[in-house]
Amino acid sequence: MKKIFLLAAATFFAFDATAQTKVRNEVYYTVSFPNATHHEAEITMTLTDVGRGTLRVRMSRSSAGRYATHEFGKNVYNVRAKDLDGEELTVKQVEGDVYEIANRSNVVKVSYTLFGNHTDGTYASIDASHAHLNMPASFMWAEGLANRPIRFEFVDIDKLGWKVATQLKNEGANVYSAPDLQYMMDSPTELADVKTSYWDLVNTNGKKQKMGIAVHSDDDQATVDNFAKMVQKIVLEERAVFGEQPDYDFGSYTFLDDVHSTNFGDGMEHRNSTSIVDVADKIAGNEKYLLGTYSHEFFHSWNVERIRPKSLEPFNFEHANMSSELWFAEGFTQYYGEMLLVRSGFNTVDEYVPTIAGLINSVTASPAPGKYPQTQMSRYAVFTDAGVAIDATNYANTFTSYYYYGGATALALDLRLRSEFKVTLDDYMRQVWLAYGKTGKPYTIPDLQAVLAKVTTPKFAAAFFTDYIYGVKKEDYQALLANAGLLLQKAQPGKGWLGRVQSKPSNGGLMITGSTASNTPIYKAGIDAGDIILKINGQEAKTATAFTDAVKDKKPGDKIAVSYKNRTGNHEATIVLEESPAYEVVTFEKAGKELTQQQKDFRSSWLSSKVK
Numbered sequence: 070m071k072k073i074f075l076l077a078a079a080t081f082f083a084f085d086a087t088a089q090t091k092v093r094n095e096v097y098y099t100v101s102f103p104n105a106t107h108h109e110a111e112i113t114m115t116l117t118d119v120g121r122g123t124l125r126v127r128m129s130r131s132s133a134g135r136y137a138t139h140e141f142g143k144n145v146y147n148v149r150a151k152d153l154d155g156e157e158l159t160v161k162q163v164e165g166d167v168y169e170i171a172n173r174s175n176v177v178k179v180s181y182t183l184f185g186n187h188t189d190g191t192y193a194s195i196d197a198s199h200a201h202l203n204m205p206a207s208f209m210w211a212e213g214l215a216n217r218p219i220r221f222e223f224v225d226i227d228k229l230g231w232k233v234a235t236q237l238k239n240e241g242a243n244v245y246s247a248p249d250l251q252y253m254m255d256s257p258t259e260l261a262d263v264k265t266s267y268w269d270l271v272n273t274n275g276k277k278q279k280m281g282i283a284v285h286s287d288d289d290q291a292t293v294d295n296f297a298k299m300v301q302k303i304v305l306e307e308r309a310v311f312g313e314q315p316d317y318d319f320g321s322y323t324f325l326d327d328v329h330s331t332n333f334g335d336g337m338e339h340r341n342s343t344s345i346v347d348v349a350d351k352i353a354g355n356e357k358y359l360l361g362t363y364s365h366e367f368f369h370s371w372n373v374e375r376i377r378p379k380s381l382e383p384f385n386f387e388h389a390n391m392s393s394e395l396w397f398a399e400g401f402t403q404y405y406g407e408m409l410l411v412r413s414g415f416n417t418v419d420e421y422v423p424t425i426a427g428l429i430n431s432v433t434a435s436p437a438p439g440k441y442p443q444t445q446m447s448r449y450a451v452f453t454d455a456g457v458a459i460d461a462t463n464y465a466n467t468f469t470s471y472y473y474y475g476g477a478t479a480l481a482l483d484l485r486l487r488s489e490f491k492v493t494l495d496d497y498m499r500q501v502w503l504a505y506g507k508t509g510k511p512y513t514i515p516d517l518q519a520v521l522a523k524v525t526t527p528k529f530a531a532a533f534f535t536d537y538i539y540g541v542k543k544e545d546y547q548a549l550l551a552n553a554g555l556l557l558q559k560a561q562p563g564k565g566w567l568g569r570v571q572s573k574p575s576n577g578g579l580m581i582t583g584s585t586a587s588n589t590p591i592y593k594a595g596i597d598a599g600d601i602i603l604k605i606n607g608q609e610a611k612t613a614t615a616f617t618d619a620v621k622d623k624k625p626g627d628k629i630a631v632s633y634k635n636r637t638g639n640h641e642a643t644i645v646l647e648e649s650p651a652y653e654v655v656t657f658e659k660a661g662k663e664l665t666q667q668q669k670d671f672r673s674s675w676l677s678s679k680v681k
């Protein structure tokens with residue numbers, strides 16, 4: 070035992086001067102940026118006490134909060150390994166993302182170059198302005214050593230003018246730690262000239278927590294401070310739903326935000342932070358638009374980070390976890406993220422009603438939710454959540470986002486609880502939090518049903534889960550919304566509609582580029598992806614607007630003649646227009662209907678601030 074310790078200690082001194090701070094067995098990364106301009110980082114990972122023999126190190130293929138599988142191994146090269154004496158070890162790439170090292174000395178130092186040039190919540194992005202590191206996209210790890218503590222040293226970042234923003238634990242200077250691989254992978258890190266704005270928040274148990282935003286953008290400090298005040302309002306409104314905030318690890322929660330017009334918009338929740346990536350010139354002038362992601366992601370600090378489905382535990386970094394519960398984890402979060410913007414005063418009811426219509430349309434206007442339950446849509450996240458492939462899919466008929474499907478379910482459940490039981494979805498969420506979030510006990514769908522039974526009746530809960538969660542029954546949204554004085558009505562009454570058409574000019578006509586949906590007139594006329602439209606009502610079809618031009622001023626029942634070709638030759642078809650199934654939602658006041666006191670009270674109890 071002692072001998073191994075001495076060897077390990079010697080190792081530390083062999084590698085660098087910060088050895089004194091190291092803990093035995095820990096995985097030690099150094100990260101530097103000698104070629105940031107060309108999007109590269111140089112990373113070393115030092116492993117001690119690994120034993121002789123074959124060591125397998127690898128990149129991840131999935132990322133915390135992203136539900137599809139990704140290939141992070143493609144942006145790693147110059148992979149080398151050395152032993153304790155600095156002697157080169159043989160490295161063999163055995164899979165795209167897996168390397169085997171023939172290890173002689175119990176200590177291995179692996180080094181590689183990382184390329185990253187995609188700023189979002191999933192990948193890595195390195196340039197002269199920052200290193201935006203999502204950990205699974207950036208850091209190799211060794212199989213079998215997942216429980217070891219981890220330490221990072223960000224080298225020479227002061228010279229670049231960068232500070233560190235992360236939920237990793239600061240160990241002084243530019244050294245940060247994580248208790249194990251699971252936590253490290255969940256801790257995205259922004260190295261940049263970030264501006265921060267922190268505030269203290271006392272939890273209901275009296276514990277003070279440090280909350281803050283850390284922003285990489287072209288804003289001045291006053292803008293960041295002012296924006297932080299807006300975020301504070303949302304934080305308090307969200308806390309009011311659950312009655313308390315989680316006790317964040319290391320006493321702190323940080324919103325990391327990268328704002329630039331060249332970014333790829335994203336929001337990725339983590340245990341004590343969130344990685345928000347905004348597509349905007351800067352925060353100034355866009356505050357209200359940017360708050361939506363904050364609202365959604367912070368709700369996750371309860372729902373999914375702590376109220377956690379068993380299916381997502383633990384993170385599998387070799388293959389994305391599949392979950393049947395994303396309708397709850399993401400869908401209910403989607404509902405609250407939007408609704409809480411009204412409660413916190415950033416959106417009016419009139420600004421909110423299109424969102425309600427969007428949720429309802431997602432389950433009533435497309436064919437998939439009529440056939441497939443939201444549990445199945447949740448499982449399809451392993452393909453649809455930024456999963457990239459080049460072959461065509463039939464999602465127009467087989468998929469509806471679990472964000473909206475689950476959001477529509479949350480909306481209906483909230484309105485039903487309020488009208489049928491005089492309780493609210495907040496009451497339900499609070500009970501789920503107490504039973505499964507605060508206790509850290511992962512849940513299953515039967516667990517969610519049991520909590521609903523407690524808040525309502527076992528009979529109601531059983532029927533609700535059978536019909537709407539496992540089944541494909543749809544709620545009567547018109548009746549439910551009327552409780553709050555909101556009118557659900559057809560969005561385009563009396564207008565001709567042929568369905569959504571994706572097309573582009575090609576092969577002498579207009580090529581249909583995506584599957585048509587089975588509930589649309591164009592599908593019923595036999596037209597689908599790959600068909601090349603030659604004429605519409607006798608006019609040559611050349612531009613992408615040819616269909617919308619032809620349908621303009623037409624009524625349901627009117628016919629459109631289409632000439633098209635495909636591999637079976639030339640064809641004629643007749644599209645019989647229908648009325649669009651899409652709904653819109655308007656307030657009774659806007660619709661010229663009288664709002665009763667009861668409806669006024671219902672709406673106010675639902676959408677007014679709960680912060681005391």
Ligand SMILES: [Zn+2]
Nearest residue numbers: 365369399402
């Ligand atoms: Zn989410």
